Amino acid sequence: MLALYCLLAGPLAADPAADWQRQEAAHLTNIRQITRDFLRAGEGYFSPDGKQIIFQAEEPGTGNPFYQIFVMDLATGRYRRVSPGVGKTTCAFFRPDGRKIIFASSHLDPDARSKYADEYRRREEERVSGQRRRYLWDFDPFMDIFEANPDGTELKQLTTSKGYDAEGSYSPDGKHIVFSSDRSGPGNLELYIMEADGQNVRQLTRAPGCYNGGPFFSPDGTKVIFRSDRKKKDHLQLYVINVDGSGERALTDDLGWVHWAPYWYKDSKHIIYTAADHTAAGRPNYDLYWMNIETGQKVRLTYAPGADVLPVFSPDYRQVLWTSSRDGRQPPQLYLADFTPPKDGP
Numbered sequence: 001m002l003a004l005y006c007l008l009a010g011p012l013a014a015d016p017a018a019d020w021q022r023q024e025a026a027h028l029t030n031i032r033q034i035t036r037d038f039l040r041a042g043e044g045y046f047s048p049d050g051k052q053i054i055f056q057a058e059e060p061g062t063g064n065p066f067y068q069i070f071v072m073d074l075a076t077g078r079y080r081r082v083s084p085g086v087g088k089t090t091c092a093f094f095r096p097d098g099r100k101i102i103f104a105s106s107h108l109d110p111d112a113r114s115k116y117a118d119e120y121r122r123r124e125e126e127r128v129s130g131q132r133r134r135y136l137w138d139f140d141p142f143m144d145i146f147e148a149n150p151d152g153t154e155l156k157q158l159t160t161s162k163g164y165d166a167e168g169s170y171s172p173d174g175k176h177i178v179f180s181s182d183r184s185g186p187g188n189l190e191l192y193i194m195e196a197d198g199q200n201v202r203q204l205t206r207a208p209g210c211y212n213g214g215p216f217f218s219p220d221g222t223k224v225i226f227r228s229d230r231k232k233k234d235h236l237q238l239y240v241i242n243v244d245g246s247g248e249r250a251l252t253d254d255l256g257w258v259h260w261a262p263y264w265y266k267d268s269k270h271i272i273y274t275a276a277d278h279t280a281a282g283r284p285n286y287d288l289y290w291m292n293i294e295t296g297q298k299v300r301l302t303y304a305p306g307a308d309v310l311p312v313f314s315p316d317y318r319q320v321l322w323t324s325s326r327d328g329r330q331p332p333q334l335y336l337a338d339f340t341p342p343k344d345g346p
Contacts, residue, residue, distance in 0.1 A: 082152030
């Protein structure tokens, strides 16, 4: 799920390569780039059998500057677009049985294609000026959640309420979807849970006037982890809540930092996530972190000069897939590494 901050390129100061690579090797080994044929790619998730990934990417030569959804076979590298190809897409996810996928799309916007020219114009302005825009997700009001077969066929609309519906993911049993929506009014993004067919929607969070998003069910199905800027606009912090709406609590509370993209480890007690210090001089650089949500103990995992964001685990929890520019100069792509979890304690 895309966040308010996603600063993935631009020259950054860094330690010598040998040093940051050595630091990463404590927990991430055999790091390799997975996507190459796209202008940019990111936010990938595994199929339940671990053989495929679903992700968003900008494909060259299409005339559409916005992300579309693709499924890739990891063994062969072959991929295919599974979204309609019109408008914007984001937040794709496999159903736990592997027989369906969900993603958010604005392809039903009657003016979707007319918005391409403005995006290309902005990019040209960036190129001429040499100044990159601050990335700000626009919460497109035509964004809705759709279900499809893993090959993109049998597309079915699951949300129909006016406004933004996106950032969906399945419960471990595949019976429910948790997602973010501003159906109660613009600028009021709350979390909701619905049945997998889109029925019986109920509100999960109640923090009006701010953003609550990027939710995932815990592996044991009892909790939802998410991000919110309820304490300081655009400065996301991490939260956890029981699936019945009780027991909500903040996991981070440092308003000088931005914390986002949390994802559960198999024990439902640890998470991997993205964070950056926004009080430091210069452009903040995002890295991956590990946290014990019971003790609050944190461990930094990445040290590359570029941004490392949106981490997820493979189904067997032995690998991490994430989005990165690695050197801070190239467009973001997906990377995969073998994972050794940090040990708790001093």
